[in-house]
Amino acid sequence: MKQRNQSLDALRGLAIFGMVLAGSIAFGILPAWMYHAQEPPPAHQFNPQLPGISWVDLVFPFFLFSMGAAIPLSLKKRIQEKAGFPAIVGLAVKRYLLLVFFALFSRQMAHAAPGTTGYAVAILAFGLLFVLFFQPPAGSRLWRILKGTAIVVTAVLLYVLPFEDNKGFSLYNSDIIILILANVSFAGICWWYITRNHPLWRLALLPLLAGIYLGGAQPGNWCYTWLHSSPLPWMYQAGFLKYLFILLPGTLAGDWMLQYGAATKVPDAGEIVRIRLAGNFAAAVLLCNVCLLFGRYTTTNMVATLGGLLLCYLAVASLRREHFQLLYLFLQTGAYLVVLGLCFESFEGGIKKDPATFSYYFVTTGLAFLVLIILYALQYSKVGQIIIHYLSVTGRNPMVAYVAGNLLLLPLLQLTGVIRFFDAMGQQAATGVLRGFLFTGLVTALAAWFTRRQWYWKT
Template sequence: MKLTVKRDSSLDSLRGIAIILMVLSGSIAFSILPGWMYHAQVPPPGHKFMPEIPGITWVDLVFPFFLFSMGAAIPLAMKKKIENSSSLNIFISIVKRFVLLTFFALFTMHARAWVLSSEPGLKENLLSILCFVLLFAIYGDFGKKVNKRTDLAIKIVGILLAIGVMFFGFSGDKKFNLFNPDIIILVLANMAFFGTIIWWLTAKNLWLRIGVLPFVMAIFLASKEPGSINETIFNWTPAAWLYKFYYLKYLFIILPSTLVGEWIIQDQTNGDQQAIVKKHYSILAIVGFLVIVCNVVCLYSRHLELNLLFSAIFAGIALYIAYQIKKSQALNIVVKLIYVGSYLLFLGLLFEAFEGGIKKDYSTYSYYFVCTGLAFFMMLVFYALNKIQLFKRFTNMLAMVGKNPMIAYTAGNLLLIPILKITNTEIYLNSLQTGFAGGLLRGVLFTAVVTLITIIATKKGVFWKT
């Protein structure tokens, strides 16, 4: 039987909300909002890095949720390739994606006006907008609109012009710096490469895939022992600007999330064996959301015992519903999301006392497991909402952004900010930086415009892909 793998709207919605919240967290007013509106370890008003502060905020969930969506998408993207392509072609496609994401990390950082010049003016802002246009040429999916030769020519011209900007577009003492990529994208590039390779090699052996993680943990835990093999492995790199073993810590998010992609494929193949009652979906959507809110609030405020109690209550309700579903039908995706999400969440909460409490930076094992568990519950929320068709317009909007995350990620820095600078309208946006309401509104307005740009591109069928 020919395998057909379709996009999953719940996963697109999760990716969409992650990228929207990423843009929002970077565009709200600086220093004047409460601490829970920023990364927990970089509190206002000074925003100095204070790694001794334990706790997480909603901002600290954004990157793990995006990593989760990337990991879940690996089986969806690779399943047909494994069945229809040679091993060499599969490996080449993985390397190609790594190279394109790495180039994206370097180019989009150096294309920002404030990176091109210490005092960016009209020239640098126009150049940033040009770079945004070049990204359409490099990453745009023109396969159905032009022939392969024309598509390749467009991409080659785009890459050459982009390289020209990175080497000749700077002003003053600014210049291209290989060690100054967009670190978020570079980490994603490493995770796309290693996560996909590991999934490919363990596609038929789940235990082997998860078994990779204790070895990664062992290298991390013993890497501080002088002269040990762990230290050698941890410090070795063929190119320090490109790869560090330190990046592999996010495999603790990527590899568990690949399970979700496999469950989605199974769900598409088998279909719903029996409809779950609408009331169950409604309860699961509420409970899943409460688990996330409870953990963010209590871990930030350090009410650890209270968090364990409420997490146990909410997860217990979800597990009870999962048990009822399991009694009446085969183990479906809803039950699996609850089981694995609960397991990872409580594993992370029991790691909370280790390494000085849960932290994004420097990230702790509690952070990996708690955030991955919460991502499973967020996926559960969107899956349930889609099944009962609740907040359909909202989830569809998120899904449209989730289908085009690269545009959403760059539209603010390379298009919107330069336009605001050139037209001198940035002063109106910055005038909102007074108090909580104004500071939040600044971010909401900025994020809304970025979201609109992304949705328009998606509706027009314009996608950036690697």
């Protein structure tokens, strides 16, 4: 059970590491594969006609997948307590509203005011988020007073601060990534609960969504109307729900972790060798799809992927199925989704993150299943254990890691003048990459520090 959760936390931590790294490396001077495939250097202008994916384009779907896998795990206790649908919907609504607030507050506080005042406000905002989202032991009267004070201070700041262009607080200026997560999380929790005993019904929603998105590509029908209308567009957009193609398969991973994780046995020496082989072959499939799809060697990639998946299957097939059913399911599902996505690759002009294509949904979700195998295999080497532990402690506090850079670290670097050192590193390719790893290391170290003290931010 411990290994199961550690692998999922490590996947989330890997996504966070990639997210921070992608946003902190030098821009304009590194090879194109170091950035989003549709935003190549040096200008980084968005080009929706440019197909392919890079490692950066795996960050968001891996995080979405891990969010989906966490749904069954996080709701396990409530299900055991026989919580009804109204209670689950209430929980989903609470998480939704808190994430919407998090998207609005974190985005605007990073640009709340100019100069030194703005940096001080950003650090204050980080402290306010800590008070608002940290859940101390029940019955702490002092903490209730602190939360009440934080709410009042937050309201005052939102009212008096100038924010961007001196236009004040705006409901339409939010972090789009968090807003997408809020919408998809709400829909995913509700649909998972309804179909928790019927996973095929859960997946049956996806072809319906595919039909709606394909039918809504042109105006003049109800699909188009539903996709382009919203009573609160700053808070909800039907287009966000397309990422259920990633999150809902992720809930299957969470279901299987609950069902088979405890049955997974400690492997013997021979089985460890085969698990490592499976992890290596899964890593090869991951690497092939990133490199060859970016380079547009689509036929070569399909052949290499099929070969890598076959070798991975042969390694897993030699394990005792009753003891390693989880690995079988991850491999079978991941392999199917990757191949399905590659069959869709030429559709919609090639695989793209933005605008996201069906190939992108299927390939990245399948690769997320394979990464779980890679992370599981890493646990059986000394270096791998260090990597897994590092990623997992970061992955347990994703909200801290997400805002620590903009609301704490960057303001501190600006106020102390150390930012000049980081800016100088961005002038050369090698030091520009080093800058990204240094900044990412500081952010993830802070998130790990919070985790070790059990200062979890939760919705």
